Amino acid sequence: MKPSVHVFTLDCLRASTCTERITPFLHTLPLQWTRCYSSGTWTLPSHASLFSGQCPINHGVTRSSDTLSKGDANLPKTAQENGYTTAIFSENPTFSSSMGFNHYIDVPNDDIHRKLLPSEFSPVKSVEEISVNEAVSLATEVITRPNRLRNTVNAAYATYRELFNQDPSYPHHGERIFNHLKSFTSQRTAPMLTVTNVLDPHNPYHDTPPEMKESRPQPELEALRAGDDNRIYLLTSEDPPEGVSSIYDGWESFFHAQESIYEEYAQEADRLLQEWHNAQTNRFKEDLVVILGDHGQLFGAEEMVGHHTSLHPHGINVPLAIDPPHNWKTPTKAIDTPVSTAGVGCALMNVIAGEIETTKELVNNISYYSQDSNGAVIACADGPTWSIPALHEDDRFDDSLIDKLAVRKVAYIRDERVDIYRSPWDTETIESTSFTYTQDARNSVPERDTPPITDDAEEWLVQMYNPENEQRNTVDARLEALGYV
Numbered sequence: 266m267k268p269s270v271h272v273f274t275l276d277c278l279r280a281s282t283c284t285e286r287i288t289p290f291l292h293t294l295p296l297q298w299t300r301c302y303s304s305g306t307w308t309l310p311s312h313a314s315l316f317s318g319q320c321p322i323n324h325g326v327t328r329s330s331d332t333l334s335k336g337d338a339n340l341p342k343t344a345q346e347n348g349y350t351t352a353i354f355s356e357n358p359t360f361s362s363s364m365g366f367n368h369y370i371d372v373p374n375d376d377i378h379r380k381l382l383p384s385e386f387s388p389v390k391s392v393e394e395i396s397v398n399e400a401v402s403l404a405t406e407v408i409t410r411p412n413r414l415r416n417t418v419n420a421a422y423a424t425y426r427e428l429f430n431q432d433p434s435y436p437h438h439g440e441r442i443f444n445h446l447k448s449f450t451s452q453r454t455a456p457m458l459t460v461t462n463v464l465d466p467h468n469p470y471h472d473t474p475p476e477m478k479e480s481r482p483q484p485e486l487e488a489l490r491a492g493d494d495n496r497i498y499l500l501t502s503e504d505p506p507e508g509v510s511s512i513y514d515g516w517e518s519f520f521h522a523q524e525s526i527y528e529e530y531a532q533e534a535d536r537l538l539q540e541w542h543n544a545q546t547n548r549f550k551e552d553l554v555v556i557l558g559d560h561g562q563l564f565g566a567e568e569m570v571g572h573h574t575s576l577h578p579h580g581i582n583v584p585l586a587i588d589p590p591h592n593w594k595t596p597t598k599a600i601d602t603p604v605s606t607a608g609v610g611c612a613l614m615n616v617i618a619g620e621i622e623t624t625k626e627l628v629n630n631i632s633y634y635s636q637d638s639n640g641a642v643i644a645c646a647d648g649p650t651w652s653i654p655a656l657h658e659d660d661r662f663d664d665s666l667i668d669k670l671a672v673r674k675v676a677y678i679r680d681e682r683v684d685i686y687r688s689p690w691d692t693e694t695i696e697s698t699s700f701t702y703t704q705d706a707r708n709s710v711p712e713r714d715t716p717p718i719t720d721d722a723e724e725w726l727v728q729m730y731n732p733e734n735e736q737r738n739t740v741d742a743r744l745e746a747l748g749y750v
Contacts, residue, residue, distance in 0.1 A: 309327070
């Protein structure tokens with residue numbers, strides 16, 4: 266019998282943070298990749314690569330206005346065609362039905378932050394506005410669907426959240442995500458495909474996970490909240506705001522404090538996975554469990570913070586750990602071959618189709634499908650994706666920082682080197698740089714010729730260049746072209 270497949274994407278978790286101290290459970294899984302790279306630099310393109318088995322150049326889902334098409338939802342489609350029940354579990358709006366991740370999904374459980382109790386019915390999705398008519402319609406839905414009591418509790422909770430904007434101090438709901446997943450898997454027999462986004466390692470970084478004792482004084486927590494907007498640092502040359510400088514002597518010490526909280530969030534994600542394992546031991550015996558980061562997070566490396574914009578290893582080198590079914594007799598193994606999110610997606614399709622039945626076949630498939638025709642693993646960045654109207658209205662941009670950030674980049678990752686190509690704004694010329702990578706840093710390799718890139722990558726890089734637009738080189742034109750304003 267083909268195994269069920271459970272995929273966990275740990276949001277923002279980079280490989281260098283996954284030490285035995287911080288993520289001890291991950292280190293117990295038998296298959297560990299040291300050089301897995303997210304195909305995209307943030308949630309949307311990375312998950313689109315997992316679902317499609319393609320790099321962002323091919324699936325085209327790289328900006329916040331993009332959605333995954335039904336034709337590219339290859340992983341859940343393959344699962345449904347092979348008799349699998351499919352489900353996603355998420356509190357992340359970017360990994361949700363609204364972004365196209367509901368195609369071929371039987372149970373799109375993607376607004377769990379607004380549902381206290383496990384139920385397939387979503388009160389939030391059933392209401393378009395707050396009105397008497399909508400309230401009557403919602404009440405009818407609640408009492409006519411299965412799990413009437415749970416639906417009533419969830420509707421009341423969602424209403425309370427909407428009217429009073431009551432969010433817990435810790436910004437994520439990982440415990441609830443796993444409760445919903447447990448409820449789903451306990452009610453169904455194999456085979457099933459579940460994809461669960463664990464948002465806990467994601468920013469904002471200004472509180473302590475529920476299982477840890479708060480060790481920071483209140484003024485420090487308030488300073489962390491005051492400086493959480495990465496746009497100020499990335500797109501301006503401004504000093505930290507007053508709320509930050511009252512505690513921290515500059516951005517460097519502030520980001521160091523954020524990184525410490527990030528590690529606590531990573532520990533929380535690992536703890537939740539350990540609990541799920543303890544409660545679902547049969548899943549680990551009989552099913553295929555895949556745990557990977559969807560992208561990384563930077564805290565000042567090369568003067569970069571957050572994600573979206575950087576192909577630094579802190580941004581794209583992510584953990585990948587797999588526990589195959591026990592009847593595959595998997596030896597403990599560390600694998601240093603470069604692989605990608607897209608390659609993992611393709612290999613999982615073959616598992617579901619019954620074409621992979623051994624650990625060796627799985628490892629070989631992930632490696633094979635991660636590489637392009639030239640033997641390289643591809644990762645793409647498409648500039649920052651957040652809206653920045655406030656900075657735009659106040660004319661607070663630093664032009665040189667716009668030049669650095671608001672461009673497309675492609676990394677070609679091979680065993681011995683990483684070649685990065687970027688598209689400047691005012692020319693069709695493509696710039697390139699070679700690096701050697703570790704999990705924590707990269708070093709440029711001077712005077713080394715970079716191989717030519719494929720035609721589709723070149724076209725993608727210069728897609729927004731328009732020589733007839735005389736205003737092309739202005740900051741406003743660049744930001745508008747990329748949809749920032």
